[in-house]
Amino acid sequence: MIHFFKKPVSHIALPEKFTYPFHYTPHPLCVLAAEEVKEYIASRKEWQEELALGKMFGVLVVQETGKAMNETTRKETDEGYRIGYLAAFSGNLAGKNLHTYFVPPVYDLLQPQGFFKIEEEQISAINARINELENSASYLESIEKWKTETERAQAELNQAKAELKAAKEARENRRLSSTGISEEEQAALIRESQYQKAEYKRKEKEWKNRLEECEAEVNRFKDEIERLKAERKERSAALQQKLFRQFRMLNAKGEVKDLCTIFEQTVRKVPPGGAGECALPKLLQYAYFHQLKPLAMAEFWWGDSPKNEIRHHGYYYPSCKGKCEPILQHMLQGLEVDENPLLDNVHKDTKLEIVFEDEWLLVINKPAGMLSVPGKAEKIDSVYHRLKKKYPDATGPMIVHRLDMATSGLLLVAKTKEVHRHLQAQFENRKIKKRYIALLDGVMAKAEEATPQPTGKTEKTGRIELPLCLNPLDRPRQIVSEEHGKEAITEYQIITNSEECTRVAFYPLTGRTHQLRVHAAHPKGLNCPILGDELYGKKADRLYLHAEYIEFRHPVYGDIICIHKEPDF
Template sequence: MTKLISFSSDISNIELPKKFDYPYNYYPHTLAQIAAEELQEYLTHQNHFSHNFGIKNLESPNALGKMFGVLVVQQQDGTLGYLAAFSGKLADSTQHQHFVPPIFDVLDTNEFYLTTEKQLNELTHKIVSLENASEFTEVRKVYQKTKQLYEKLLADEQSRIKQRRKLRKKLGQQNNQLNINEEFYLREYQVYLNDKIAASKKAYQVKQHQIEELKQQRTNLSAWAQQEIFKKYAFLNYRGETKNLLDIFTNSTQNIPAGTGDCCAPKLLQHAYKHQLKPICMAEFWWGKPLKTSIRKHQYFYPACTGKCKPILTHMLQGVSIDKNPLKAQLKEEKEITIIYEDSDLLVINKPHELLSVAGKEIKDSVFSRIQKLYPNATGPLVVHRLDMSTSGLLLIAKSEETYKDLQAQFINKTIQKRYVALLDGILKEDKGKIDLPLRVDLNDRPKQLVCYQHGRKALTTWEKVEVLENKTKVYFYPITGRTHQLRVHAAHNLGLNTPIVGDDLYGKKADRLYLHAEKITFVHPTSKKQVSFTAPAPF
């Protein structure tokens, strides 16, 4: 059973893509969009499983959104169809009739995992039982109480000897032999106290050793099971070659993230290769309640993640003709920097969108590299602060290290005032407000950021509505802090404005550009010590 789904829509006049989309930065081809729409129609009306996606009630505590994917494929006779997949588990099951199976089914009763999980649970139960047993708790209590008492007796004796030595020194009655006798006495006293607690200590250690042995058994069994799982996750590529997770991550500096291999894209490609179906195009979308951490919006398309999926897909797509990263093509376009103001100390420039502030690993063209060429005698880091590559607007450039340090200090002290203008993809009900959502990098999907109250850094933004235009809202953003992607996440996240910036291909929907512009900046000039302000009106 191939799980191949026939299109119910008429696709006869739609031209096939020449290449497979670059999976980490793309907007789905028309065929993939149609397949996604048909899958969404199925999810809306199906009665094959019951899962609370939270579509009707976002406040439901048990609601859980889910990533789904479709892969348009071509059979050997040229007929098109598509495959469907979900990430992880759905309705507490790894397999459903409408979707391709997992790479490795941990819930398969014929596989080792469930048996191993049962053994691990039994070990945990034994450990907990021993730790909570009255016999063990009583032995531990007696030992700890006795140990604490005798440690205090020894500490008190040491203190008395110390006081006697201080008194002898004060009276000029130093006695080396007496000091030696006291040291000998302390050692003997310590041996005596240890003997007193030896019985209770041994009774405790016997019980503790039993528990530690069980814990080590559990650790060893868990480590073995994890390695076996990594071996079971074996992925085909278009050439028919197979690699498991251990092979794929052999030269990686990162550990294999939890859930690797259970995303939609690997499942879809694996099933296509197994049934001699040629991959044509793909789409992955979120269905249901948004997450509290990373940004996931109902029915929005998302590319494959870079942490878990990129290493796998690099192998699985070997032999498939793939489009180049569109980001590289955008960055190769010549974009001019406009100088708004210049004096002997600094520059105020207007950075175009899709230009890096400083060079990246693969892209060297940047504001820094261009300024360095224009001013070869300038010293210091030059670029005082940064704008996201996709954000346009005002940047401060220091011509000397002294100026750089002065302006940097103003940023650190939060005395520099910045105003951004953005166009949001929807209508805001409120007129102004404050967003306080701590941010950190998404380790499994760099460079995206996510909201994290445990490890995130404070990120604070105030905002005000300017006007509503054709179902879109123009706003002013005033960032108090300067975290990576702060305004983009604060706009898109459901705990923020819940309305992405137009053209945000990371947290919203792709457009001709990201409609975010650093429009105004106010600071104290390092030399004149007067407050100055510069404006570059938004080009939208």
């Protein structure tokens, strides 16, 4: 399965360490390998319709570890080690896991005579039986009969109650008549009351019995459906566990762990569906099994973006966190791997710029690449750490709102708990106005519709409303979800556009995580990611997003404060 480069690569320096898969710039060898894979994919016309829907591919640059023979001395030498690459896709392709150009899966769950397909057929048969019962005429008729009889019972019993009440009132009127009633008449009224109550009880019991019969008929179907669903759930869970035990993942030390063992150490305890079927685990497994040394990796997207997630054709993406991070933590052991660049304190010598300050609050210009508040790794520098040291007597959380680590710009900070509470209330009530400036990676379609002005600016404006929520299988990515997402609203104005990028002003009316980044990149938003956005677009020297303006009411003396700080791009 190893492919050797079509072009000479001896002039390209090999990477010193293996790629950190969750935050990387593709190595030049990976870029060359990916281009060759893209050329191959494009040549397979029979796949194009399926691939247009979108699929992740991966390349792994490897080095042969076997000894080569020197033709002159006829002795083994290390100088003959060749560099090549492996290719893989996530999931399956054209209904199969096995294709000659790509490495095989860790376990082929699609093999016809394998336990997975056999048990899957049994579970499918249960699904068919459930569907048959739920849509059977007898079941639907029994539900309708129960509903109709319940309505009839309610109507008749309500009518009977009304008649009882009317008869009771008539008896009371007779008892209170001016002429009075005899003992014999009084006894007759009592008998009448007793009879009518008994008749109501009899009717009530009759309807209860009839409804119980109707309900029993419905429950006969429901119980069978629930039994089948319970069997399906039990068999599916058992099948998943058995399947995950087949994924015996290697690492560079030669150690083996199955997916169940790997995920036992995680919060969720069990592997998510599709674990072990992504491109990079396949590539590493094949390399280790065939004694190939992994040098560098890259994964890229081919085709349209999925409905909720954001992917762009041909762009490189980091490995997913939910499915792959626990697996790769095991599989990369024994390799010398690049450090997570996000843990590098790039601003250790950077002095925070204070744009505005008084006795109660301040506004700082946060540099791109610095956290607003401490993350999981407490040792990583943050605005909070800096300000807590500078203002040791400040009370409360201090940081009123957050900017993404990669975003630069104005950040509002409170020196007291009371001021913090007051400013947060302004955010919650949408009283604080903010403006961001961004460079979008390309000419936005909506920008082409805008009318250029003599100044070179445009007056194209718009509004984006796409609800957002966290992608639990790929933190910290956000996804668009009408079902689970929270309201997210952004207004925008196109400032200028060129052949390479579009300059946009964003006015967020809500403050969701990655709101501007997703609204820019999503096909239903601007469909043009912010330049340098490696989560939703392409990596660059920085994320070109800057919070340049903030307006708020001072919590103490009530004046409107307007702060402006232009970006340096």
